[in-house]
Amino acid sequence: MIDASNKIKVDTEAAVEEPLPQRSTGKKKLWIIVGAVVLVVVVVAAVVGGVVGSRHHNSTTTASTSSDPSSTSSSTSSSTPSPKPSSTPASTSPNAAYSSSSIAVTGWWTTTSSYSIRLFYQGKDGHLRLIGYDSTDGMWSTVTTLTGPDVKLGSPIATCNYNTTVYFGSAVNSGNNYTQIDVFYVDNLGQIQEWEVQEHPGAATNNLNGTISSLGLKPGPNSSLATYWPSLIFQDDLNQLQETYFTTSSKWLQNPLNISPQNHSALAEIVYSVSSARKGGGNFIYQDGDQKLQAEGRSSSTTSLKADAPAVAIPSESPIGAFSVPRNSQTDSPMNTYILWQNKTDGVQITWMDDDKGWQTTSAPDSFGNPDKGTDITCLMPSAFSFTPLQSKYDMARCYYLVDGRIREVKYDGSNWSVVGNVPLG
Ligand SMILES: *[C@@H]1O[C@H](CO)[C@@H](O)[C@H](O)[C@H]1NC(C)=O
Ligand SMILES: *[C@@H]1O[C@H](CO)[C@@H](O)[C@H](O)[C@H]1NC(C)=O
Ligand SMILES: *[C@@H]1O[C@H](CO)[C@@H](O)[C@H](O)[C@H]1NC(C)=O
Ligand SMILES: *[C@@H]1O[C@H](CO)[C@@H](O)[C@H](O)[C@H]1NC(C)=O
Ligand SMILES: *[C@@H]1O[C@H](CO)[C@@H](O)[C@H](O)[C@H]1NC(C)=O
Ligand SMILES: *[C@@H]1O[C@H](CO)[C@@H](O)[C@H](O)[C@H]1NC(C)=O
Ligand SMILES: *[C@@H]1O[C@H](CO)[C@@H](O)[C@H](O)[C@H]1NC(C)=O
Numbered sequence: 305m306i307d308a309s310n311k312i313k314v315d316t317e318a319a320v321e322e323p324l325p326q327r328s329t330g331k332k333k334l335w336i337i338v339g340a341v342v343l344v345v346v347v348v349a350a351v352v353g354g355v356v357g358s359r360h361h362n363s364t365t366t367a368s369t370s371s372d373p374s375s376t377s378s379s380t381s382s383s384t385p386s387p388k389p390s391s392t393p394a395s396t397s398p399n400a401a402y403s404s405s406s407i408a409v410t411g412w413w414t415t416t417s418s419y420s421i422r423l424f425y426q427g428k429d430g431h432l433r434l435i436g437y438d439s440t441d442g443m444w445s446t447v448t449t450l451t452g453p454d455v456k457l458g459s460p461i462a463t464c465n466y467n468t469t470v471y472f473g474s475a476v477n478s479g480n481n482y483t484q485i486d487v488f489y490v491d492n493l494g495q496i497q498e499w500e501v502q503e504h505p506g507a508a509t510n511n512l513n514g515t516i517s518s519l520g521l522k523p524g525p526n527s528s529l530a531t532y533w534p535s536l537i538f539q540d541d542l543n544q545l546q547e548t549y550f551t552t553s554s555k556w557l558q559n560p561l562n563i564s565p566q567n568h569s570a571l572a573e574i575v576y577s578v579s580s581a582r583k584g585g586g587n588f589i590y591q592d593g594d595q596k597l598q599a600e601g602r603s604s605s606t607t608s609l610k611a612d613a614p615a616v617a618i619p620s621e622s623p624i625g626a627f628s629v630p631r632n633s634q635t636d637s638p639m640n641t642y643i644l645w646q647n648k649t650d651g652v653q654i655t656w657m658d659d660d661k662g663w664q665t666t667s668a669p670d671s672f673g674n675p676d677k678g679t680d681i682t683c684l685m686p687s688a689f690s691f692t693p694l695q696s697k698y699d700m701a702r703c704y705y706l707v708d709g710r711i712r713e714v715k716y717d718g719s720n721w722s723v724v725g726n727v728p729l730g
Contacts, residue, residue: 409422409704412692461488462530468483516536569591594617651667686700
């Protein structure tokens with residue numbers, strides 16, 4: 305655990321995006337140092353052969369650093385992803401998901417109408433798998449196996465992303481212009497680990513061990529993980545919710561959130577309001593001690609949490625997926641919030657609020673099927689940076705869960721829910 309006690313008073317600011325003109329020279333220097341450290345790490349990683357390519361649409365996407373035959377075999381996957389995903393039986397694919405695999409998804413708007421999605425899950429061999437989607441060609445990439453990380457079988461997985469240029473004082477150039485996708489998981493020692501996938505447009509992807517990995521953070525047994533940059537949440541041994549966030553002094557600091565979800569609660573972290581998304585705000589969704597869904601939001605990293613309960617009890621340890629969409633296109637727009645969970649006959653229920661009239665709950669269409677026992681339901685909450693802000697649109701309103709071992713994708717268009725299909729795992 306980090307000793308936050310003597311740091312917290314002087315360092316409560318989460319490292320979130322600020323307009324460049326407001327940056328102090330001290331902060332610029334800091335980020336130059338961070339950049340230099342990152343470069344050193346990249347070089348070291350390259351020397352030890354830890355740099356793996358996972359470029360979207362590259363047919364040789366699989367990490368090549370392992371002699372594990374199950375991972376090398378996946379590098380031979382076809383470079384033309386099947387447009388009919390459901391025709392491949394997931395159980396026979398080397399990239400099939402572990403039966404109670406966690407699923408983590410992140411994404412970003414690349415323009416006001418196009419977007420990218422990156423989704424992680426755990427294979428039957430325990431390795432993390434990564435698959436990407438870009439709306440410009442409307443196809444999923446081949447699956448990449450991340451053979452570096454040592455992931456506990458059944459580990460929770462959480463992911464977020466950011467455009468790294470917001471952290472550099474200098475102008476955008478080919479060296480600092482990349483999207484970093486962070487994936488968090490638990491290793492075989494039960495410690496939180498972070499793996500960074502840095503996607504450079506038009507160049508090789510770098511994979512690095514993340515800065516949280518050396519801290520030895522240990523969530524309680526069977527804790528979930530949830531993240532929205534720069535915040536990561538988990539339950540501790542006493543089932544209290546802990547938040548670790550990356551600060552302006554480029555350290556991870558841990559603080560209790562003063563929230564006690566029920567034991568082994570599913571967790572989600574989504575955007576609370578458009579203006580809060582770039583100030584360390586957040587909306588923490590969990591299951592309370594009375595088994596009810598609960599949402600606690602804050603407008604910035606330094607304001608206190610405000611509870612907002614949908615007043616619906618859900619089965620103990622039900623999976624919970626959530627996302628939010630700006631209600632209008634104003635900069636301080638409130639969010640429409642959607643929460644998916646699994647009822648006691650295993651069907652999917654949707655609890656949402658999209659006006660001032662409060663929360664409502666309905667059954668998902670029958671086509672949604674029943675999520676497999678023990679899997680996640682996870683929804684896509686896009687990142688929000690000034691260059692690629694949240695859009696008041698439903699294109700990215702998607703959720704994922706396992707049905708018969710396959711990752712099913714469902715979407716909402718602002719009025720109807722429907723099944724997109726199964727994510728093609730090859
Ligand atoms: C940064 O990457 C974006 C996305 O690929 C690209 O459009 C832009 O031209 C790049 N800018 C620089 C300075 O490399
Ligand atoms: C990141 O954001 C900068 C603006 O801050 C933009 O110029 C650049 O194209 C973006 N890079 C990517 C890879 O999206
Ligand atoms: C990352 O670093 C931590 C400690 O700093 C180490 O325990 C872990 O094995 C490393 N992970 C990888 C994938 O190299
Ligand atoms: C954690 O989950 C595993 C598998 O579901 C279960 O066997 C174990 O008892 C759980 N541990 C605790 C402390 O609940
Ligand atoms: C929840 O976890 C705490 C701490 O591990 C334990 O003392 C308590 O008995 C658990 N409660 C239930 C209902 O399992
Ligand atoms: C559970 O959800 C399904 C639809 O997803 C619905 O058909 C079923 O009636 C629900 N069961 C209960 C007990 O509410
Ligand atoms: C939503 O579904 C209803 C009933 O199936 C249909 O009438 C309506 O056109 C759909 N709305 C949209 C926006 O597709």
